[in-house]
Amino acid sequence: MEKNTSIHIPILLTPIVDALIEPFVKAPKPAWILDLTFGGGGHTAGFLNSLPPEHGVIGVDQDEGALVRGKARFPEAFASGRLKLLHARFGDLDPETLAPHLDGRPVLGILADLGFSSDQLEDPARGISFLREGPLDMRLNPELGVTAYEFLRDVTERDLADIIFELGEEKYSRRVARLIVESRLKGELPKTTLAFASLVERAVPPPARQGRIHAATRTFQALRIHVNQELQELDHLLESVILNLEAPGRIAVISFHSLEDRKVKQKFRGDERFEEQTRKPIEADEAELELNPRSRSAKLRIATRI
Numbered sequence: 001m002e003k004n005t006s007i008h009i010p011i012l013l014t015p016i017v018d019a020l021i022e023p024f025v026k027a028p029k030p031a032w033i034l035d036l037t038f039g040g041g042g043h044t045a046g047f048l049n050s051l052p053p054e055h056g057v058i059g060v061d062q063d064e065g066a067l068v069r070g071k072a073r074f075p076e077a078f079a080s081g082r083l084k085l086l087h088a089r090f091g092d093l094d095p096e097t098l099a100p101h102l103d104g105r106p107v108l109g110i111l112a113d114l115g116f117s118s119d120q121l122e123d124p125a126r127g128i129s130f131l132r133e134g135p136l137d138m139r140l141n142p143e144l145g146v147t148a149y150e151f152l153r154d155v156t157e158r159d160l161a162d163i164i165f166e167l168g169e170e171k172y173s174r175r176v177a178r179l180i181v182e183s184r185l186k187g188e189l190p191k192t193t194l195a196f197a198s199l200v201e202r203a204v205p206p207p208a209r210q211g212r213i214h215a216a217t218r219t220f221q222a223l224r225i226h227v228n229q230e231l232q233e234l235d236h237l238l239e240s241v242i243l244n245l246e247a248p249g250r251i252a253v254i255s256f257h258s259l260e261d262r263k264v265k266q267k268f269r270g271d272e273r274f275e276e277q278t279r280k281p282i283e284a285d286e287a288e289l290e291l292n293p294r295s296r297s298a299k300l301r302i303a304t305r306i
């Protein structure tokens with residue numbers, strides 16, 4: 001019996017399941033789908049329900065808590081070995097590292113649903129929400145790397161402004177960086193999310209504080225992407241992890257940032273070992289947007305290994 005404690009709603013579930021299941025229908029032997037961003041297990045649930053029973057899913061997440069919840073959500077699939085759970089950063093799963101986990105079976109599907117889950121956003125201890133008081137941490141794997149606070153303690157004003165501009169697309173990046181560094185010089189660098197959000201808010205001009213989104217949204221996004229090395233992880237995925245896929249398997253990537261979508265598009269179009277199935281990225285329709293506002297900026301691209 002499935003007991004789901006995740007609040008995360010899987011995005012673009014039907015097109016993803018339909019596209020990734022297809023190569024399995026005629027597969028001559030048992031194979032795997034690699035769900036590189038297991039999260040709440042929403043897409044994995046779709047795969048387990050639709051895959052013929054001899055095939056299975058390997059769920060990967062850098063957040064151990066997600067995997068603990070996943071074990072409880074799919075006890076039978078986990079006990080039978082139809083679902084394996086792997087605590088790792090997907091950027092580390094090149095073909096040599098993954099091979100021992102495959103039991104000699106091919107990978108015929110890969111999903112990467114980038115970024116963070118709603119479970120992580122709502123967990124104050126993660127420090128990724130500007131609406132929940134928590135430590136200014138932002139790491140999705142608390143065992144790795146430096147916290148957002150530690151990064152802000154050491155970064156130069158110029159580098160900080162560049163990061164906020166590029167990863168957050170924040171047009172007031174220089175003002176935000178200046179105020180952060182000024183607060184640091186006074187020994188007042190905020191240690192918590194709400195205090196940091198209000199500092200960022202003060203850096204933008206008053207009219208920009210009245211917009212549709214919170215004035216700290218872009219800066220939080222930039223720091224989260226930087227602290228978790230999300231673009232570097234995507235680069236490794238597209239250079240190496242993707243080579244785990246055997247023909248005629250499919251890969252689907254959901255991205256939430258134009259820089260990410262561009263990287264995925266360039267790979268799917270520029271590498272002759274892959275054929276893009278989506279001339280334009282698939283986006284959520286009105287019904288999905290209403291049910292799940294988080295799907296608003298999602299862009300899905302799918303390619304086949306040839």
Ligand SMILES: C[S@@+](CC[C@H](N)C(=O)[O-])C[C@H]1O[C@@H](n2cnc3c(N)ncnc32)[C@H](O)[C@@H]1O
Nearest residue numbers: 010037039040041042043061062089090113233
């Ligand atoms: C958007 S959520 C995935 C939600 C999932 N598809 C579902 O429907 O429940 C992204 C998940 O991927 C994980 N993640 C992000 N980057 C990762 C990386 N480089 N390696 C491993 N896991 C990662 C996050 O910890 C988070 O749990």
